[in-house]
Amino acid sequence: MTKSKKSGRNAKASPGETEVLREATESALIEDGWQVAGTPDHHTVPKKYKYVEELTHLEFELIKLQEWVKSNGLRVAVLFEGRDAAGKGGVISRIAQPLNPRICRIVALGTPTERERGQWYFQRYAAHLPARGEIVLFDRSWYNRAGVEHVMGFCTDAEYNAFLRDCPLFEEMLIRSGIVLIKYWFSVNDEEQERRFLERMHNPIKRWKLSQMDLESRKHWVEYSKAKDDMFAATDTKHSPWNVVNSDDKKKARLNCIAHLLDQIPYQDMKPVEIELPPRQSDVGYKRPKMSTQKFVPERY
Numbered sequence: 547m548t549k550s551k552k553s554g555r556n557a558k559a560s561p562g563e564t565e566v567l568r569e570a571t572e573s574a575l576i577e578d579g580w581q582v583a584g585t586p587d588h589h590t591v592p593k594k595y596k597y598v599e600e601l602t603h604l605e606f607e608l609i610k611l612q613e614w615v616k617s618n619g620l621r622v623a624v625l626f627e628g629r630d631a632a633g634k635g636g637v638i639s640r641i642a643q644p645l646n647p648r649i650c651r652i653v654a655l656g657t658p659t660e661r662e663r664g665q666w667y668f669q670r671y672a673a674h675l676p677a678r679g680e681i682v683l684f685d686r687s688w689y690n691r692a693g694v695e696h697v698m699g700f701c702t703d704a705e706y707n708a709f710l711r712d713c714p715l716f717e718e719m720l721i722r723s724g725i726v727l728i729k730y731w732f733s734v735n736d737e738e739q740e741r742r743f744l745e746r747m748h749n750p751i752k753r754w755k756l757s758q759m760d761l762e763s764r765k766h767w768v769e770y771s772k773a774k775d776d777m778f779a780a781t782d783t784k785h786s787p788w789n790v791v792n793s794d795d796k797k798k799a800r801l802n803c804i805a806h807l808l809d810q811i812p813y814q815d816m817k818p819v820e821i822e823l824p825p826r827q828s829d830v831g832y833k834r835p836k837m838s839t840q841k842f843v844p845e846r847y
Contacts, residue, residue: 600801605644608641610816615811616679618679619678620679624681625684625729626638627730629732633800635685636800637804638683640804645681651674652683653683658670667691676725691705691706692776692780698766717781717786726811729787729788730789731789734794789806
């Protein structure tokens with residue numbers, strides 16, 4: 547049994563295993579980079595850069611931003627919209643990875659329930675808006691109505707037109723209440739999207755990312771393009787503009803988006819509070835139970 551395991555590991559890796567290894571290596575390199583004291587200013591990007599090193603520097607800056615948001619009680623909402631397989635999930639996970647999940651939350655709502663369908667449209671999203679000292683990353687948002695719901699016929703024309711009319715007013719209200727609202731649209735060309743779809747179809751690690759709705763959306767490419775144009779015309783306002791991210795190259799898109807996000811909120815490097823490690827409590831006669839009475843996980847590695 548041990549032999550077969552070893553031979554299996556030595557065999558040619560499947561696309562899924564290769565993806566897992568790549569992600570694990572990238573994460574490990576970033577964690578190693580976190581050990582380095584100091585980081586260059588995030589506004590300065592060298593002409594020749596390495597993806598992992600740049601991502602590490604940007605994540606350092608995100609930690610500084612997080613502390614600034616927490617200390618100053620800011621409320622930050624970031625919306626990520628765009629084509630299927632455009633890379634929204636990748637950049638969201640890279641932003642959230644180094645941050646405290648109690649401060650930075652990811653909101654990815656599913657299909658509305660019957661009760662939610664009977665609510666004011668923005669109500670289910672308003673419930674997830676940030677409180678003081680929070681950052682909320684919306685993996686798709688209320689703009690579902692201007693995209694998939696409109697194109698696929700999940701809402702009426704009256705509901706769609708009401709959304710385009712009401713959305714700028716809703717966002718203006720959020721901004722006036724003190725919420726920092728930032729909107730990103732991830733743009734990917736047809737050929738690159740098709741390549742990513744095919745990769746997801748044949749890669750078991752990414753297969754879950756490809757839904758039946760994604761496949762159906764491919765049949766309505768032009769309709770989605772028109773819907774996006776109409777949405778921009780109605781909601782790309784001076785106070786709440788859309789920021790378009792060219793995501794044909796996913797890694798560059800991640801770096802560009804994070805760097806842009808950092809530029810949207812003026813922040814300062816908060817000096818960490820000095821922490822003194824307290825002495826461990828003395829045993830006071832405590833005796834640990836025998837190891838034989840506990841069930842330990844086998845040490846295979």
